[in-house]
Amino acid sequence: MSQELTVINDLYSRTGTDPHELDDPDVAHLVINENHVLGMHAVPGLDVDAKELDDGVKVVVNLRSGTIVKKPVHLCFGMTPDRGVQRIIMDVTIESGAHISLLAHCVFPVAVDVQHIMDARLRVGENASYKYFEKHVHSPAGGVKVYPKALVEVGPGARFETEFELIEGRVGLIDIDYEATCQANSLLDMNARISGRADDYIKISETANLVGEYAKGVLTSKIAVRDNAKAEVYNKLTASAPFARGHVDCKEIVQDNGVATAVPVVDVHDPRAHITHEAAIGSVDNKQLETLMARGLSEDDAVETIINGLLSRS
Amino acid sequence: MGILAVENLKLSLGGRQILNDVSIDFWDGHVHAVVGPNGAGKSTLAATIIGLSGYADIEGDILFEGQSIRELSIDERARKGITLGWQEPARFEGLPIRTFINASANGDKVDAMAILEQVGLDPDDYGNRAVDKTLSGGERKKVELASILAMKPKVALLDEPDSGIDIESIERIFDAVKLLKEQGTTVILITHSLAVLNQAEHAFLMCHGKVVDKGSVARIRHYFEDKCIPCDHKNVPELYNIEGQA
Ligand SMILES: Nc1ncnc2c1ncn2[C@@H]1O[C@H](COP(=O)(O)OP(=O)(O)O)[C@@H](O)[C@H]1O
Ligand SMILES: [Mg+2]
Numbered sequence: 001m002s003q004e005l006t007v008i009n010d011l012y013s014r015t016g017t018d019p020h021e022l023d024d025p026d027v028a029h030l031v032i033n034e035n036h037v038l039g040m041h042a043v044p045g046l047d048v049d050a051k052e053l054d055d056g057v058k059v060v061v062n063l064r065s066g067t068i069v070k071k072p073v074h075l076c077f078g079m080t081p082d083r084g085v086q087r088i089i090m091d092v093t094i095e096s097g098a099h100i101s102l103l104a105h106c107v108f109p110v111a112v113d114v115q116h117i118m119d120a121r122l123r124v125g126e127n128a129s130y131k132y133f134e135k136h137v138h139s140p141a142g143g144v145k146v147y148p149k150a151l152v153e154v155g156p157g158a159r160f161e162t163e164f165e166l167i168e169g170r171v172g173l174i175d176i177d178y179e180a181t182c183q184a185n186s187l188l189d190m191n192a193r194i195s196g197r198a199d200d201y202i203k204i205s206e207t208a209n210l211v212g213e214y215a216k217g218v219l220t221s222k223i224a225v226r227d228n229a230k231a232e233v234y235n236k237l238t239a240s241a242p243f244a245r246g247h248v249d250c251k252e253i254v255q256d257n258g259v260a261t262a263v264p265v266v267d268v269h270d271p272r273a274h275i276t277h278e279a280a281i282g283s284v285d286n287k288q289l290e291t292l293m294a295r296g297l298s299e300d301d302a303v304e305t306i307i308n309g310l311l312s313r314s
Numbered sequence: 315m316g317i318l319a320v321e322n323l324k325l326s327l328g329g330r331q332i333l334n335d336v337s338i339d340f341w342d343g344h345v346h347a348v349v350g351p352n353g354a355g356k357s358t359l360a361a362t363i364i365g366l367s368g369y370a371d372i373e374g375d376i377l378f379e380g381q382s383i384r385e386l387s388i389d390e391r392a393r394k395g396i397t398l399g400w401q402e403p404a405r406f407e408g409l410p411i412r413t414f415i416n417a418s419a420n421g422d423k424v425d426a427m428a429i430l431e432q433v434g435l436d437p438d439d440y441g442n443r444a445v446d447k448t449l450s451g452g453e454r455k456k457v458e459l460a461s462i463l464a465m466k467p468k469v470a471l472l473d474e475p476d477s478g479i480d481i482e483s484i485e486r487i488f489d490a491v492k493l494l495k496e497q498g499t500t501v502i503l504i505t506h507s508l509a510v511l512n513q514a515e516h517a518f519l520m521c522h523g524k525v526v527d528k529g530s531v532a533r534i535r536h537y538f539e540d541k542c543i544p545c546d547h548k549n550v551p552e553l554y555n556i557e558g559q560a
Contacts, residue, residue, distance in 0.1 A: 285404065287400075288406055290367065291404045292418075293387070293388040294389075294391075294397050295397060295462075295465050296389060296418075297389060297420070299389065306409070309406050309408040309445075310407050310408045310409075314444070
């Protein structure tokens with residue numbers, strides 16, 4: 001087996017995904033370890049170009065108009081060493097009427113001092129759809145710093161859905177910065193689930209500007225902070241077109257000495273638009289806790305069960 | 315002495331005496347009912363036995379298998395084998411029903427899917443749904459019962475087990491009570507419903523924070539039917555919101 005394949009198998013084995021899925025010719029994939037491209041496979045209509053730079057990798061993805069990619073595209077960004085900086089510059093264009101779903105794994109299994117920087121620009125064309133699930137698997141040491149940044153344009157009638165999951169291993173530091181502009185009749189759904197412990201630091205800043213009529217946007221954050229972990233969520237929805245609709249939702253469970261802040265901002269510039277927000281921050285619900293304890297779970301196990309439920313993929 | 319006993323239990327909440335010298339001995343392996351009108355103190359008694367927060371400041375004692383459990387936490391009581399099925403069970407965002415049932419089994423391997431079937435919920439429809447707001451009150455009650463079947467407790471306090479349950483599935487709830495008894499669980503039905511009382515073998519009648527009578531179901535049923543409860547507080551007719559009567 002080549003060294004590349006060994007690394008790919010090693011990374012995937014940490015994610016609960018079978019690396020043999022990559023053998024399927026209908027599954028496009030891109031595997032990057034540190035700043036090296038280890039594997040790449042495209043499917044008809046999908047062009048992927050990955051260029052290694054001095055300090056990172058530049059990835060250009062183009063999905064041609066009307067192309068429907070049947071199986072989820074696999075992306076894997078790994079750092080097998082315990083130290084280093086990984087920088088990925090992504091430029092993604094989904095042309096009109098094209099549909100794609102991506103499954104990204106970010107795996108830093110032994111990180112002691114690792115930075116993962118993602119700088120993405122995404123354009124989702126008219127009536128196109130882009131569905132993205134990013135799952136992080138971090139080391140238990142807490143030595144990861146993750147900076148995901150994305151600038152998104154959601155075209156008329158397009159759908160943009162992202163889900164971000166970081167519940168395995170320690171967060172370390174995460175600083176999410178997403179901004180999206182949404183045209184008429186488009187739909188945007190951004191969802192993050194993150195579990196922090198020890199001195200983890202979580203910052204989420206998501207902004208969606210609903211600039212087109214009937215544009216819809218939902219920003220959801222579900223976070224748990226235990227021990228001395230800190231979370232700050234600044235989610236903002238603005239609506240400047242008639243009949244734009246949106247909701248900002250933030251749930252944070254705070255245990256021990258955890259600290260959580262939620263600053264939902266809703267900004268409406270058209271009387272026919274409608275935006276709501278909801279933030280619930282606090283310890284686990286007492287009745288939930290007592291229910292599980294009445295089945296014999298210790299208080300700690302009950303808290304774990306409640307948090308795992310809240311943070312599970314719905 | 316029975317498996318569970320409360321002795322001269324007194325509890326005040328918000329400056330009012332809610333439990334007023336309650337003594338009950340629950341015999342092992344039986345299905346008991348604690349009946350009485352709304353506000354009698356039945357749910358308070360159940361909360362005190364399991365040890366919910368806010369119900370700890372008691373006088374008297376609670377004995378399980380002959381030993382006092384009044385200083386034990388909820389989970390310690392549960393690990394001895396006592397549990398409570400809530401009148402209004404909690405909802406958990408995102409927690410799959412299957413996970414909830416398995417967690418309740420405390421490390422024992424159980425067939426969550428088969429247990430769902432036992433309480434009248436189709437496992438294919440419900441196994442992966444969350445124990446959340448999208449469940450109706452009746453569905454949530456059935457999930458609560460399923461988790462108790464999985465736990466196999468020695469004593470199960472079931473607070474108003476028929477509330478929110480439609481007529482068609484009420485028999486499934488009663489079947490589950492029989493199943494618990496067959497598993498060896500002592501069942502305590504907390505109820506103001508005649509239909510539920512009829513599932514018991516033995517009953518205690520509570521009124522105004524006191525046990526005012528005990529005996530066979532036939533004997534206690536008689537009070538229900540006559541709307542006559544012999545206790546020393548002044549009866550307020552509206553209190554007798556008793557189901558199952560013409
Ligand atoms: N936390 C509380 N503070 C004050 N009064 C309470 C509290 N909980 C229950 N009560 C009162 O105690 C009485 C008994 O309530 P409960 O045990 O729920 O009755 P039951 O279950 O028999 O209908 C009621 O009058 C109720 O209003
Ligand atoms: Mg009650």
